[in-house]
Amino acid sequence: MNEVFFQCPYCWEQISVLVDPSVPQQSYIEDCEVCCSPIQFDIHVDEGGEDISLQADSIEQ
Secondary structure: OEEEEEEOOOOOOEEEEEEOOOOOEEEEEEEOOOOOOEEEEEEEEOOOOOOEEEEEEEOOO
8 A cells, every 4th residue: 555645625734535546447435534524536656556547526515
């Protein structure tokens, strides 16, 4: 598991998630650990598992 830091799209706090580099494409919703707002995660990992691209977006309510 790799720790990836990002900024919450709601409260702007710098937080982190653990990413499994053996799964090349991941998409899921998880609540911010600070403000509890739902965040849509889209994660892409390259073939070697070294380069992790994480996009964290707010969910339209």
